[in-house]
Amino acid sequence: xKRIYVNEEWCLGCHMCEYECMFxxxxxxxxxxxxxxxxxxxxxxxxxxxxxxxxxFAVNCRHCTNAICVQSCIAGALSKDDEGMVRIDRDKCxxxxxxxxxxxxxAIMPAPDGKTAQKCMLCTDNTAGEPNCVKHCPNNAIVYExxx
Amino acid sequence: xxxxxxxxxxxxxxxxxxxxxxxxxxxITVISDEKHHCYGRPTISYCLMGATSRENMKYRxxxxxxxxxxxxxxxxxxxxxxxxxxxxxxxxxxEVEYDxxxxxxxxxxxxxxxxxxxxxxxxxxxxTMDDMDALEKVLSPKKRVLxxxxxxxxxxxxxxxxxxxxxxxxxxxxxxxxxxxxxSEGAAIIQRQLEGKGVKxxxxxxxxxxxxxxxxxxxxxxEIAFDILVVAVGVRANTExxxxxxxxxxxxxxxDTHMRTSLPDIYSAGDCAEGYDSSIGSNRVLALLxxxxxxxxxxxxxxAGGEAQQTNAIPMNAIGxxxxxxxxxxxxxxxxxxxxAGDIYKKLFVKDNKLVGFILINDFLRAGIYTQLVxxxxxxxxxxxxxxxxxxxxxxxxxxxxxxxxxxxx
Numbered sequence: 279x280k281r282i283y284v285n286e287e288w289c290l291g292c293h294m295c296e297y298e299c300m301f302x303x304x305x306x307x308x309x310x311x312x313x314x315x316x317x318x319x320x321x322x323x324x325x326x327x328x329x330x331x332x333x334x335f336a337v338n339c340r341h342c343t344n345a346i347c348v349q350s351c352i353a354g355a356l357s358k359d360d361e362g363m364v365r366i367d368r369d370k371c372x373x374x375x376x377x378x379x380x381x382x383x384x385a386i387m388p389a390p391d392g393k394t395a396q397k398c399m400l401c402t403d404n405t406a407g408e409p410n411c412v413k414h415c416p417n418n419a420i421v422y423e424x425x426x
Numbered sequence: 427x428x429x430x431x432x433x434x435x436x437x438x439x440x441x442x443x444x445x446x447x448x449x450x451x452x453x454i455t456v457i458s459d460e461k462h463h464c465y466g467r468p469t470i471s472y473c474l475m476g477a478t479s480r481e482n483m484k485y486r487x488x489x490x491x492x493x494x495x496x497x498x499x500x501x502x503x504x505x506x507x508x509x510x511x512x513x514x515x516x517x518x519x520x521e522v523e524y525d526x527x528x529x530x531x532x533x534x535x536x537x538x539x540x541x542x543x544x545x546x547x548x549x550x551x552x553x554t555m556d557d558m559d560a561l562e563k564v565l566s567p568k569k570r571v572l573x574x575x576x577x578x579x580x581x582x583x584x585x586x587x588x589x590x591x592x593x594x595x596x597x598x599x600x601x602x603x604x605x606x607x608x609x610s611e612g613a614a615i616i617q618r619q620l621e622g623k624g625v626k627x628x629x630x631x632x633x634x635x636x637x638x639x640x641x642x643x644x645x646x647x648x649e650i651a652f653d654i655l656v657v658a659v660g661v662r663a664n665t666e667x668x669x670x671x672x673x674x675x676x677x678x679x680x681x682d683t684h685m686r687t688s689l690p691d692i693y694s695a696g697d698c699a700e701g702y703d704s705s706i707g708s709n710r711v712l713a714l715l716x717x718x719x720x721x722x723x724x725x726x727x728x729x730a731g732g733e734a735q736q737t738n739a740i741p742m743n744a745i746g747x748x749x750x751x752x753x754x755x756x757x758x759x760x761x762x763x764x765x766x767a768g769d770i771y772k773k774l775f776v777k778d779n780k781l782v783g784f785i786l787i788n789d790f791l792r793a794g795i796y797t798q799l800v801x802x803x804x805x806x807x808x809x810x811x812x813x814x815x816x817x818x819x820x821x822x823x824x825x826x827x828x829x830x831x832x833x834x835x836x
Contacts, residue, residue, distance in 0.1 A: 283834070284833055286833075333825075337820060350716035353469050353478065372466075376744040378794060379744040379793050380797055384793075384818055425833075426834070
């Protein structure tokens with residue numbers, strides 16, 4: 279299965295991936311309409327390292343082989359699909375955030391409603407088709423490909 | 427190969443998934459005295475408050491048993507195990523043979539003897555879907571509810587019903603609420619928030635005598651009138667089947683890191699099992715849903731002839747009340763690094779240069795990065811702990827470790 283991988287040497291720390299993630303999952307038709315509304319959306323990818331940090335890199339769900347979030351979910355809301363993607367069913371999620379407690383990458387977070395969790399589903403749950411963060415990364419600091 | 431699983435909750439489901447990761451052909455039979463499709467037990471409070479539904483409480487899809495070739499005997503109770511003949515007997519006399527058996531019988535409410543308790547008509551526990559259904563039937567906006575026990579179960583029940591009843595009073599013998607996961611300062615924050623919602627607490631006290639719809643408390647002597655009583659004092663592991671079959675039993679069913687009991691071909695997992703807790707270096711019951719899954723999966727893999735062990739279990743809990751969230755893990759020992767500001771509360775516990783535990787209230791983003799440090803007993807000399815003190819981040823790891831985490835399949 280194709281996953282998102284990080285080339286930290288190439289990350290500019292520009293946060294475009296975060297904006298593109300918010301946009302792809304916002305349901306809005308134009309990026310500029312996010313202006314003034316970014317508080318309503320929370321990106322599922324997060325750039326680490328501030329301006330003074332020696333390095334920047336983006337982190338989102340690794341779709342782990344033995345995903346501890348899936349094993350820990352109290353509601354059965356997290357599951358692995360046949361391809362290996364970790365999915366969240368937000369109708370089942372009760373917002374206990376046990377997944378936040380166990381994800382070793384810090385890649386699951388509360389959704390904007392605060393009552394459920396959200397995570398990267400590789401843009402299969404919106405109209406972007408392919409991961410929008412990767413598509414718009416200006417420097418190939420994140421890539422979407424098969425790796426061992 | 428014939429697999430029999432007693433129980434139908436998290437550990438049982440995990441066992442099925444563990445078995446099927448190795449053996450796709452063996453016969454699996456699940457026997458449970460609950461009639462329901464598997465459901466997430468801790469979601470019962472969320473259902474009462476309308477945050478989920480009976481349909482969405484299903485822990486696995488409707489076709490789970492069929493897809494995994496599992497025969498279910500629901501509404502049936504196992505009354506004995508014959509470890510020599512390798513069979514279990516059901517309450518109706520039916521006998522079921524096994525090659526490998528999992529005992530995932532969970533726990534039951536502990537109700538201490540209290541004078542007059544039997545005379546209380548509307549008295550409930552709060553652990554199962556049947557408990558939830560029974561309690562829901564008597565909820566109404568004028569009813570006064572008395573909850574004995576300010577632990578995780580009692581307070582989740584409070585959250586579930588508060589908006590559907592007239593008043594809720596919680597009594598606990600401990601000096602603080604949520605004593606199993608919080609220290610006094612942290613407990614005070616949550617207590618204040620619950621009190622702000624109208625919940626009344628009486629701590630350092632317990633019921634002395636019930637008379638119909640009235641209880642007299644032991645220490646303060648005060649009387650409280652109520653319509654509904656919820657007893658959530660504690661739980662006891664269901665160990666009797668293994669004990670009576672001659673297996674080693676302590677507070678829970680004693681298991682090794684492979685989830686084997688002392689009896690041949692009998693495994694145990696979940697809230698009934700006393701497995702290895704790496705935070706204290708010895709066995710104890712860790713009655714937590716994720717732990718039930720980890721144990722059940724390990725049991726299933728081993729039952730099917732694979733090799734798996736659980737050696738890194740730690741206490742960990744995520745629980746919320748009315749929008750506040752408490753995430754905890756490990757033990758609260760050693761040096762405490764704290765950051766407290768209003769309703770934000772963060773404590774990290776460092777011992778022998780390792781993060782051994784934490785309490786996070788309302789400041790919990792990316793907490794799993796901390797949890798992994800605790801679980802893996804990471805030497806803090808190998809990470810930038812100054813960064814981690816501020817907030818959990820992968821930047822604190824070395825470049826090589828980070829590459830292993832982010833630039834390859836995990």
